[in-house]
Amino acid sequence: MRAAPTILHLDMDAFYASAEQAAKPSLRGKPVVVGGLGPRGVVATASYEARRFGVHSAMPMAQARRLAPNAAYLVPRFALYRSVSDQVMELLGRLSPLVEPLSLDEAFVDLEAGGTADDTASALEIGRQLREAIEAVTGLSGSVGLAGSKMLAKIASEEAKPDGIRVIEPGTERELLAPMPVRTLPGVGPATADHLRRAGMTTVNDLAEAGEAELVRLLGKAHGGSLHRMAFGYDDRPVVSERDAKSVSVEDTFDIDLHDRVRVRTEVERLAGRCVQRLRAAERSGRTVVLKVRRYDFSTLTRSETLRGPTDDPAVVREAAARLLEAVDTTGGVRLLGVGVTGLADFTQEDLFAQAAGERAEAGLADGAEEGAQATEEGQGRADAEPGPESAEQLAARRWPAGHDVRHDTHGHGWVQGSGVGRVTVRFEEPGSEPGRVRTFRIDDPALRPAEPLPLVREPPDYSSWPASLPKSRSGGGAPGAESRP
Incomplete structure (x- = not known):
């Protein structure tokens, strides 16, 4: 426990939804819900405007639609969220070498280790200027908590929401915590x-x-x-700069239960390929392959197989997952499938279950096809239904997810408002522009194509020298429990 509130906790406000509002001028100040839009989808994030209707994260999307029927419902755009998160984490890294990310929008920072704060006044000043820097660079707001421990810093940021800063002075913990519900504690x-x-x-x-x-x-x-x-307020957990992942996994919930055994195996192989992509992106390998199957009655089975050595070979992981599937009864239907790899290492071992050269080439082709076909991240629910000819609605939902970016040869950059009956509706606007016009096209219009997200701030200020120019306060001032809400 520290004598000064030099542990900072940052939590971006309604991160996914706020990023969407910043990117889409027509949605600013309006209820926005981000998550899986299928029948079994769940809410990932709701804007504060949507929360007034009772919508919250982890709520079934169908329930959210009943509570807020006029909200904008969007499929997540993880490429955008990751790029914004990288900008925020870069700012945090300038405050201290000890930054512990908890997710894309949340992190602890040890200000004392970075030499940027040593008392209440200097910590509060750093917190205020951090929030200003985040808004200038990303256009978004974040709430900051400052305390002498990680637990209390996180509690402080929760109390500061939305768009505020809160300091819990060391020595006041017991009084502060006493009336809080037990769920407050980690x-x-x-x-x-x-x-x-x-x-x-x-x-x-x-x-x-x-x-x-x-x-x-x-x-x-x-x-x-x-x-x-x-x-009693005691928490001596240190801020850890590198949180070593114990596993890598992906999973999908299907809008319609899968009954075809061939389709189930195909999905398992596809998930195995995605899992290896993520494994390689992390420059890791793994020794144990895990299969997760949730059946029609919500019963969940997990099966695992430990290999003789760590691997990042897609063919090996795919075959192991397929073998595990053979031991699972999928009669009655499957609503969720997942493939993961545990026992992570920083090296790979030659494949001990050697594949024929032709099979490896085939696997490589399959990987490329899967990568090209993957339109959204896991957790959204599958937009495509059972095998067979796609209807216009299925094709539109798969090709034009609500909220995703598009570019038209004539009208420029926009985003998908909705699709169906062979049509896709697009609003043409960009971050920083005025609310744009809405136009409708055929889903196969050759002039319309998917696009990458645009930056939320066109020319963010240069913070490369920050915070070197920030003088630390040595006054020892700072009122206990200081709070600031612009």
Whole structure:
């Protein structure tokens, strides 16, 4: 535990939805929901305008549509989100060598390790200027929490939302945490919270007063002891600059249960190829292949096979996943499939299950075909249905996902508002422009084609020398619990 609030937690506000609003002038100030648009899709992020209707992340998309029927419903554009995240993380890296990303839109920073803050006033100044820099570079807002520990810094950023900054002064933790629900503490999920509720503990103060022995009796030595310390505000977890991934995986939920065994195997092989692409992008290899199957009745099965050595060979992973599938009963239908690789390493071993040269060439061709056909990231739900001729609606949904970028030879850059009945509707506008006009085209119009996302800020300012020019405050000032909301 630190004597100064020099651990910073940044959480971008409604990240996916805010990025979409920044990229699409016609959606600014309006409810936006990003996620899977199929019958089994779920909400990834909802803008604050949509949240007023009760829409929230992880909610079934069908329920969200009932609550906010007039919101804009968009398929995620991960290429855009990653590019914005890279800009934000680059700024954080200028504050300290110890930056611990938790996701695309969230990270811890050890300001003390970077020499950029050593007391409340300097930490608060860095937090304020970080938020200004993020807005200037990306056009988006983020909330900042500052405290003497990771747990409290994250709590502070939650209290600062949206678009604010909050400092929790060391020494005030116990008073602050006491009335909060037990779910506030790290490691307390729904099951643990329910277990504690049955024992009469609903607030953090209840945990502190129960004593360590009682929590250990209820939750076990490790979990109970850790929870008791956190109830008093103790958290000595360091900011770790590199979070070593333990596994790489991809999965898809299907709009319609798959019954055809050949189709199931084809999907498993496709997922294996995507998994290896992600594995290679991380410059890793893996030794254990894992298959996940969720059946029609929501029962979920996982099967794994450990190879003799780590590999990043798509043919090896594909064949292992196919062997695992042979041991799974898919009678009745499959609603979700996933393929993962664990036991990661930084090297590969020669394929011990050697493939014939022709099979390897075939696998390489299949990889290229899969890469070209992949239109969206996992978690959105599959837009394509069972094998066979595609209807105009299926073709449009697959080729023109709602919210994705397009370019027309005459009208320029735009984004897909919707598609169906052999038509695609496009609004032509760019980040920074006025709301654009809407036009409708045939889905096979040769002048219309998919496009890459445009930068949210055309010419972001140069922050290459930041924060070297920021003087640290040595005044020791800074009011406890300082908060700023523009």
